[in-house]
Amino acid sequence: KTRRDFIKISAVGTGATVLGLSAFGAKKFKWFEPKIEGPVSDEDLTPYATYCEVCFWKCGAWAYVDKQGRIRKIVGNQNDPHCNGRLCPRGTGGVGMYYDEDRLKTPLIREKKADGSQEFREASWEEALDLVASKMKEVKEKYGPEAFGLFNHGNPGGHLEHLMRAYGSESNAEPAFANCRGPRSSAYFATFGAYIGSPECTDIRDTGCLVLIGSHLGENMHNSQVQEMSQAIDNGATIITVDPRFSTAAAHSTHWLPIKPATDIALLMAWIHVLIYENLYNKAFVDQYTFGLDHLKEHVKNMTPEWAYGITDIKPDVIRKTARAMAGAAPAVVIHPGRHVVWYGDDTQRERAMAILTALLGAWGKRGGLYIPEGVSVPKYPQPHYPEPEWTWKDINEGKYPLATMGITTELLKASVPRLNYKHQVKAWFVGGTNLPLAMPDKKLFKEAAEAVEFIAVMDTMPMEITGYADVILPEATYLERYDFIRSSPNRVPNIAVHVPAAEPKYDSKPGWWIAKQIGERLGLHDYFNYDDFSEVVDWQLKQLGTSLEEMKKIGVKEYPRKSGPLYLGDGEEFKFNTSTGKVELYSVDFADEGFEAMPVYKAHPEPPQNFYRLIYGRAPMHTFSRTSNNPNLWDLMSENAVWVNPKVADLWALKKDQEVWLKNQDGAVTSFPVKVRVTERIRWDSVYMVHGFGHSDKKLSRAYGRGASDEELITNIAVDPIMGGTGMRGNFITFLKDNPATEVKEDKA
Ligand code: MGD
Ligand code: SF4
Structure with missing residues (x-):
């Protein structure tokens, strides 16, 4: 028997009734509350400012509440650049998250019974929070606070991160880096000394040519991007989609390139070859801003469309035609950098090839290419500095992955497995806003790690696979029921959005900030939680930004003038890039210094065996x-x-x-x-x-x-x-x- 059995909450004794559990039958399920009696006019509804958290695009929205306090609908905020007043189906359906009758309803604690079996029992908040705090104290005394790891994602994870940093641990990782967009960050930073950000700084609405390489906009429903893509189509932009699948985007494209999977770097290098050897690249941009053209020219000499055809299945004339289409539209070309880009292990190099292509087209900092984003810097609420941990996620990596800018989830898992003898070992986890068993590859590793650690606390809204591994489950209120961080993501125009509760937390759920504060106080970290309600923090920050919670409740989203200069580079304007050479690096000095290839190289990947x-x-x-x-x-x-x-x-x-x-x-x-x-x-x-x-x-x-x-x-x-x-x-x-x-x-x- 393992130390920690995976428990279905459905197996709870008394909890089963309290949790409103009904036996699952294939066609039998309870429909959700509320039973809405007919339409209601907007005059009878009160709008509450929020931003959607069904995904991480965070569209500004209004939650409309009726006189009985029930949320009736969610609509987009007209003044929000993330959504322009329209939500995607998930955003509109977000209200189902609030009404889902399967939600976690009360804290639960794992209990080991005399016969060795394990089950969850209901607990009071007092008991659950005391238990988490006492385990955090215990781990700190036995191993140091660094041994308490955190897996987080989104706003809930942000509150836990604050708690863990105050407690002395920076052993954290989120799937959004190593399982998602990390390669993009490292590649664009190495090339341009800047990140792409979220929302991506792609100027799709004004583009002449949009190139999607395994990026399935339309199915990936990132709101304003999809709206801009349809604008671009209406404007007659050329759309080039590279995908082994005829995606929704492919169906709307001028060119669909059904590439053989795992060969994209070859196609990208052949495009670069055509731009350089047919003299189609943007000479003014390349001469003024880039470093390493000669190296690159030599590097791609033999990477011809004919060479790439043998690898990618894309015919040479198609490769040439599409490269010329890009050059024809340049600099108004968006080579979309993608988002979930961890495919074949050479992903940073594929992203580098995309960044290099962007540079050759002169499309960085240009209308219809990549614009220069700007965000609002939200002042830090007055609190002491975090203590300096003796080791962090960086040390867990033991010198591997030198260009990682955030914790690596799989490394945190490996550090949790004693058999793997990591120098810095993780002994307990806090998990917030990530369902690791369905988010992490290599389930075996996850299971071994989850069974090895001494304690797991999970903060979630739903009974998910991850809650089955928890020792304590803390039911969080949904995004519609809590105050949360001010949204300040960079965009064309700097802006902020607020998140105000539209309803009381259902059942016995609590906001993430409250949970973090309660635990923090039990650990004596009062100075880091020096407010009674998170709205005080939000209001204080808003006042520093020249507004207030009162005003923001009425408008939801506020824009600020740009301080960093125009959205695009002027012709010939001086600009120093934040790279080692101060230039856009076609040849990456940092990669070469670290012993990596300074320019991307195509390498073959394993093919499916027979019948696979x-x-x-x-x-x-x-x-x-x-x-x-x-x-x-x-x-x-x-x-x-x-x-x-x-x-x-x-x-x-x-x-x-x-x-x-x-x-x-x-x-x-x-x-x-x-x-x-x-x-x-x-x-x-x-x-x-x-x-x-x-x-x-x-x-x-x-x-x-x-x-x-x-x-x-x-x-x-x-x-x-x-x-x-x-x-x-x-x-x-x-x-x-x-x-x-x-x-x-x-x-x-x-
Ligand atoms: P979700 O699957 O959405 O995201 O993976 P995850 O980070 O795991 O799981 C989110 C968890 O958060 C759920 O348990 C949900 O109930 C909980 N949750 C939702 N709202 C709240 C809240 O307000 N508070 C709290 N406390 N919990 C909440 C995503 C990750 O997966 C990412 S970012 C990417 S890009 C990768 N995508 C991906 C893929 O496309 N394919 C495959 N095969 N694997 C992938 N893994 C990665
Ligand atoms: Fe919500 Fe859709 Fe916007 Fe994501 S894109 S934040 S799900 S409305």
Whole structure:
């Protein structure tokens, strides 16, 4: 028996009734409250300023509440540049997060019974918070505060990060770096000395040519970007989409390049070759601002379209035609840097190639290319400095991944496994806002780490797979029920947005800031939590910014004049880039210094073995990762994923539309649940495609449990990016099992 069994909250004794649990039946579920009686006019509703947290685009919005205090609808804030008054389906459906009857309702504590079995029992907040604080004290005394690790994501994680820093730990990591956009940050920083940010500083609305390389805007529903893409289409922009799948974006493109997966660097280098050897690059920009053209010219000499054709399956004339189309529109070209970019382990180099292409087109700091973003700097609330930890996430890496700018999730997991003998070992976890079992590749590693640590506290809104590993579960209020940080992400025009509760927290849930403060106070960290209510912090910060909570409640979003100069570089304007050479580095001095290739090199990646197909995954417009699958409104729009299979492959395997299959990968990992087959020409014959975030194994999710399959279960092979530690996940191959492999024992399966 392991020290920590995965527990379904559904197995709670008394908790089961209190949690309102009904046995799950395939077609039987309780519909959500409230029973809305007919339409109500806007005059009878009160709007509350908020920003959407169903994904991290954070669109400014209004939550409309009726006279009975019930949230009736959420609409976009007209004055917000993240959404321009319109929300995506998830944002509109966000109200389902608040009404979801499966929500965590009360603190829960893991209890070991005399017969050795384990279950959750309900606890008071007092007891749960005391327990977390006492474990934090214990870990600090035994190993030092650094041994208490934090996995965080989004606003909830931000409050926990403040708590952990005050306590003395900076052993933190979030999936958004090593499992997502980390390679992009490292590559663009090395090239331009600047980050791309979120929202991305892509000037799509004014572009003449938008190049999407494995970026599926439209399915990835990042709001204002999708709006700008349709504007660009209406304006007649050339759209070039590189994707092995005929994505929604591909369907709206001038050119669709169905590339052989894992070969994008070859295509990018061939484009660079064409721009340089056909003299199509932007000479004025390159001469004035860049470093290393001669090196690059020599480097790509033999990387011709003919060379790339043999690798990518994209014909030389298509490569030339598309490169010329970019040059024709330059500098108004957006080479979209992508977002979830951890694919094959050489992702920083692929992102470098995209950054170099941008530079050759002179599209940095130019209208229709990448604009120069600016954010509002929110003043820090007066509090003492954090103590200096003896070691941090950087030391956990032990010198690996020199260009990582944030903690690496897999390294934090490895540091939690004593067998791996990390010099700095992690002994306990706090987890907030991330469902690690469905977000992390290499489930074995996750399980081993979760079983090894001495204590796990999880703060979440829903019973998710991660809560099954917790010793203490702290139910957080949803984004609609709490004050939270001021949003100040950089944009064209600096702006802020506030987050005001539209309703009281349902059940016995509490806001993240309150939870962090309660624990902090139990640890004697009063000076770091010197307010009674987080609204005081927000109001103080707003006053420093020349406004107030009172004003912001009425407007939701406020814009400020730019201080950093215009949105674009003027022709010939002097500009010093924040790189080692002060120039845009076509040849990266930093990469060379660290022993990495200074310019990208294409390297072949493993191919699927016979009867196996490359697993590609992505998003659906109505869901965000695994967090929305149980949302009643969004579940109603899409309740499960399907596996996309090319008709040739379907014929070969005699697979029919909607037939249920289990997927098995190259290492023998099998999905816990079957998934329906979608037979479609829209996917290449050598690959299959699934939407990420389905296949939940926690029965307490009465709608999402067992619906569709989890791609994460099939990602056992990780190609680690040596530059920044990214977890390349697309080197996994699957085959089909037509019969239920039920005899095999599945972890986390009830
Ligand atoms: P979610 O899957 O959305 O995000 O993965 P995660 O960071 O795990 O899970 C979020 C968790 O937060 C859920 O348990 C949800 O209930 C909880 N939650 C939601 N709102 C709140 C709240 O207000 N407070 C608290 N305390 N909890 C809340 C995303 C990660 O996954 C990322 S960023 C990327 S880009 C990667 N994407 C990705 C992929 O596309 N495919 C595959 N195969 N793996 C991926 N892993 C990465
Ligand atoms: Fe919400 Fe959609 Fe905006 Fe994301 S893009 S913050 S889900 S409205």
